[in-house]
Amino acid sequence: MLEIQNLHASVLDIENSEILKGVDLKVNKGEVHAIMGPNGSGKSTLANVLMGRPDYEITDGDILVDGESIAELRPDQRAHLGLFLAFQYPAEIPGVRPWQFLKAAHDAKAEARGEEKMSVRNFTKLFDEKVEAVGINPDLVKRSLNEGFSGGEKKRNEMLQLEVLQPSMAILDETDSGLDVDALRIVAEGVNSMRSPERSFIVVTHYQRLLNYITPDIVHILVDGKIVQTGGPELALVVEKDGYREYLPAAGATG
Amino acid sequence: MTLATSPAAVEKFSSAYANADQAKSPAWLSDTRKKAWSIFSELGIPVKRRGNELWKYTNLAPVAESNFEYDVSGSVSIDQVRSTSPWDYTWNIAVVVDGRFNADLSNLTEDVGVSVGSLSDAFSSGSGDIESQFASLAGREEYAFTALNTAFASDGAYVAVAPGVNLVNPVQVIFVTSDSVQSRASYPRLLVDVGSDSSITLIETYVNLSPSRQLSVPVTEIFAARDAAVRHYRIQMENENSFHLATTRVAQMEDSEFTSTSFAVGSSIARNDIHTSLDAPGAVCTLHGLYMTSGQQQQDQEISTTHAKPSCTSDQFYKGILSGNSRAAFSGKVVVKRDAQKSDATQKDLNLLLSRGARIDAKPSLEIYADDVVAAHGATAGHVDSDTLFYLQSRGVDEEAAKAILIRGFAEEMIDEFEPESLNTFVERVASERIPVLLAESDTIGTT
Numbered sequence: 021m022l023e024i025q026n027l028h029a030s031v032l033d034i035e036n037s038e039i040l041k042g043v044d045l046k047v048n049k050g051e052v053h054a055i056m057g058p059n060g061s062g063k064s065t066l067a068n069v070l071m072g073r074p075d076y077e078i079t080d081g082d083i084l085v086d087g088e089s090i091a092e093l094r095p096d097q098r099a100h101l102g103l104f105l106a107f108q109y110p111a112e113i114p115g116v117r118p119w120q121f122l123k124a125a126h127d128a129k130a131e132a133r134g135e136e137k138m139s140v141r142n143f144t145k146l147f148d149e150k151v152e153a154v155g156i157n158p159d160l161v162k163r164s165l166n167e168g169f170s171g172g173e174k175k176r177n178e179m180l181q182l183e184v185l186q187p188s189m190a191i192l193d194e195t196d197s198g199l200d201v202d203a204l205r206i207v208a209e210g211v212n213s214m215r216s217p218e219r220s221f222i223v224v225t226h227y228q229r230l231l232n233y234i235t236p237d238i239v240h241i242l243v244d245g246k247i248v249q250t251g252g253p254e255l256a257l258v259v260e261k262d263g264y265r266e267y268l269p270a271a272g273a274t275g
Numbered sequence: 276m277t278l279a280t281s282p283a284a285v286e287k288f289s290s291a292y293a294n295a296d297q298a299k300s301p302a303w304l305s306d307t308r309k310k311a312w313s314i315f316s317e318l319g320i321p322v323k324r325r326g327n328e329l330w331k332y333t334n335l336a337p338v339a340e341s342n343f344e345y346d347v348s349g350s351v352s353i354d355q356v357r358s359t360s361p362w363d364y365t366w367n368i369a370v371v372v373d374g375r376f377n378a379d380l381s382n383l384t385e386d387v388g389v390s391v392g393s394l395s396d397a398f399s400s401g402s403g404d405i406e407s408q409f410a411s412l413a414g415r416e417e418y419a420f421t422a423l424n425t426a427f428a429s430d431g432a433y434v435a436v437a438p439g440v441n442l443v444n445p446v447q448v449i450f451v452t453s454d455s456v457q458s459r460a461s462y463p464r465l466l467v468d469v470g471s472d473s474s475i476t477l478i479e480t481y482v483n484l485s486p487s488r489q490l491s492v493p494v495t496e497i498f499a500a501r502d503a504a505v506r507h508y509r510i511q512m513e514n515e516n517s518f519h520l521a522t523t524r525v526a527q528m529e530d531s532e533f534t535s536t537s538f539a540v541g542s543s544i545a546r547n548d549i550h551t552s553l554d555a556p557g558a559v560c561t562l563h564g565l566y567m568t569s570g571q572q573q574q575d576q577e578i579s580t581t582h583a584k585p586s587c588t589s590d591q592f593y594k595g596i597l598s599g600n601s602r603a604a605f606s607g608k609v610v611v612k613r614d615a616q617k618s619d620a621t622q623k624d625l626n627l628l629l630s631r632g633a634r635i636d637a638k639p640s641l642e643i644y645a646d647d648v649v650a651a652h653g654a655t656a657g658h659v660d661s662d663t664l665f666y667l668q669s670r671g672v673d674e675e676a677a678k679a680i681l682i683r684g685f686a687e688e689m690i691d692e693f694e695p696e697s698l699n700t701f702v703e704r705v706a707s708e709r710i711p712v713l714l715a716e717s718d719t720i721g722t723t
Contacts, residue, residue: 071669074661099671111663115687116680124680125670132671164684181670 022047022070022189022220026081029069033077039065041245042081047189050217054231054256055224057242058264063224064108066242067193070222071105072098085189099125100132102188106178106207108195113165118177119147121165122184129185150183154210175203179210190214191222194230201229208233228260243267282319283339288423289316291345291460295427304398304428307410311425318419332604332636333575338518338544343460343490345427347373349453351484353380359482360449361510363697366478367391367446369432373453374461376430380451388440389475390433391448394464397433403468404498405433412496412524412552420520420548424462424494431464434477438470438500445476445695452491452513454484463493471500471528476508478698481521483513483541493521499531501555508693509537511545512705515570519545527587529555536692537564538702539574540709548577553587553615561590565689567709568601568633569716576624579608582615582645589619594689595626596682597633599716604636605654611643618645622652627685629659629678629717658719678717679710 024045031037039062047053057063069076070083072095082089085101093101113121127137138146151158156176166174182190194207211221211234223234231239231253239255240247241264248267249255292312297305320339321330351372362368362382369391370380376393383391390402397405410428413421432448450463469475477497483489491513499505505525513519519542525533537547551560560580568574580589591607605624626635637654659681667677686706693702 071665073665094673095665095668096671096673096677099669105669107666107669111660111666113663113666113681113684115684121667121670121672121680124672124676125667128673128676129671164687185670 023084028080029076029078047220051237052221054236054239061242062245064195067191067224104187104190106192108193112167114167116165118161154179172202175206194225228256231256283322284320311422314422347375349373351453360480361698361701365444369448371450388437390435394431394433413494420492421522424492427462428464435468436473436475440473442475447478449480452483452489458488460490465495467497469499469503472502474504476506478508480510488516490518495523497525499527501529504532507535511539513541517542523549525551527558530557532559534561539566544573546575550579552581556584556586558587564593567596569599569713572601575604577606582611582618586617591622593624598629598713600632602634607639609641611645613644615645616647618648620650624654626656
């Protein structure tokens with residue numbers, strides 16, 4: 021279970037740069053939460069702060085996983101606890117092969133948890149199965165990580181990592197409005213096939229489109245660094261129809 | 276001449292020169308050596324940096340200030356060579372110890388169409404075109420270190436491939452500096468003559484068994500005849516107290532191909548000075564390399580190609596990984612002469628800086644005198660990217676491991692170029708062993 025309490029976060033080393041201004045959120049095992057909001061509301065920051073991106077600083081509040089604070093943990097330690105962030109624009113890393121990298125990640129997680137590392141043979145078997153499951157071109161994953169991948173291929177690669185690492189809490193940063201339908205479908209398929217009573221998801225998105233493919237249990241509206249409304253899947257439809265106008269301070273003042 | 280006006284360090288080499296064995300040299304060689312000595316006596320060690328483009332970024336004072344014995348009596352065991360160098364019994368291997376060819380340590384195969392052996396023997400028997408070839412490329416310009424080597428040249432290795440021979444197994448020449456507490460100077464020399472329509476994979480390896488300061492001044496000359504294809508590799512891993520000032524000169528005839536990849540990790544001050552001259556139409560030359568430096572190392576790549584005739588192609592591409600307080604200089608030069616129309620030249624130097632103290636001086640330059648030319652050049656220096664690092668860390672690998680993965684990834688495309696399996700395994704292992712050393716001295720992340 022993930023619990024976010026009164027979370028305040030700023031850009032590291034920049035004064036008056038507060039982006040998250042008191043976020044409260046509780047995600048139970050097996051739930052899928054959608055976080056929606058207008059541009060600049062702090063959605064992507066929230067996703068990144070949860071994973072521990074060093075560019076941000078938590079100035080108040082806490083993040084708890086199964087009751088323990090993770091606010092001071094490094095990104096890799098958070099990953100060992102089961103967190104996972106699917107990146108909107110994953111880095112292109114020439115010369116690093118996905119198999120290699122995922123084996124290192126898988127081993128590091130096993131080691132941190134006091135579990136036995138998977139043998140090269142078993143890992144290769146797992147890897148190949150997942151490559152087939154997410155429908156990524158096997159030739160691509162022999163090459164560099166994300167380098168020269170199309171948008172859709174990068175998404176598939178993120179889903180491949182999700183499948184291989186089997187996190188208990190996956191955060192999907194899909195804030196960009198420019199995502200094409202194929203990419204949306206790839207992400208949705210990944211989430212839907214991984215959905216289980218033991219695994220929770222936070223799907224961060226601007227438009228309701230993605231939620232046509234993933235049905236969330238709970239939808240939150242994030243505006244100006246705070247969650248201003250929480251509801252069921254129907255809330256996403258309202259936003260789709262009316263936009264975020266009614267939540268924006270300017271709209272409130274005039275209307 | 277008074278000492279005050281004498282160029283740096285010449286005296287230190289003069290008694291060794293006077294005592295150097297000239298007895299077995301044929302007359303023409305003695306003559307060449309004498310001329311070379313007089314050139315070196317005039318030039319000395321280039322310690323002046325101001326106004327000296329070649330040595331602007333590199334301080335050779337430590338070389339000029341050190342004393343070196345000239346002594347070729349060192350002995351080396353086969354186990355020492357095999358444990359420090361790439362080795363494969365299918366390869367034709369010549370081992371040269373302190374500049375002397377050593378038949379007992381060599382692994383000379385029965386491959387037909389190639390002769391691999393001692394340069395001294397080639398001198399005395401007048402093999403091939405040795406008289407006209409020797410020091411003809413490494414003598415085109417007056418340069419202190421080629422002159423110094425030539426002045427002492429009495430042995431080394433000689434490789435000749437007959438016309439129309441496609442060698443399957445690589446030829447390797449290993450230049451070993453023997454284990455000694457003395458500081459010694461050695462002058463490794465290699466002459467490679469590749470006949471027309473022939474192909475060879477040639478590996479040059481420089482290793483140092485001594486932990487103390489040694490000076491190694493190698494000169495390699497390679498002649499690629501018409502339609503010849505030379506796949507060249509250069510491995511430099513001398514000890515970190517040593518000086519390695521190497522010159523490679525290549526002459527390419529019509530439609531010949533010279534492809535070289537270098538891997539340089541050794542020495543306190545090292546220079547890989549390579550010049551290829553595209554002397555006939557259709558010649559193709561590829562000069563690639565990877566350098567990794569740490570501590571106080573200075574590692575230079577002085578890379579130049581002359582397009583003398585039309586329709587030649589050249590590609591220079593180097594990558595550097597620098598840590599600690601190390602420095603590297605990349606000077607890439609492409610000269611396209613007036614009648615070298617339809618030339619195609621590219622040049623690139625990419626550097627990964629792992630510490631605040633590390634420094635790269637990159638100086639790509641194109642001198643183009645023809646008008647119908649395609650040319651491109653560029654150089655970059657960057658730190659490990661913080662976004663990339665976060666991406667890897669978010670998957671569960673710690674910062675140190677993530678950096679190691681990124682460094683390895685940066686080096687990958689160069690390491691991949693070392694194709695012969697035993698060579699690839701060797702380079703892969705040495706690079707993997709170097710990464711933790713570089714990381715231990717790393718103190719930067721991100722682009723600031």
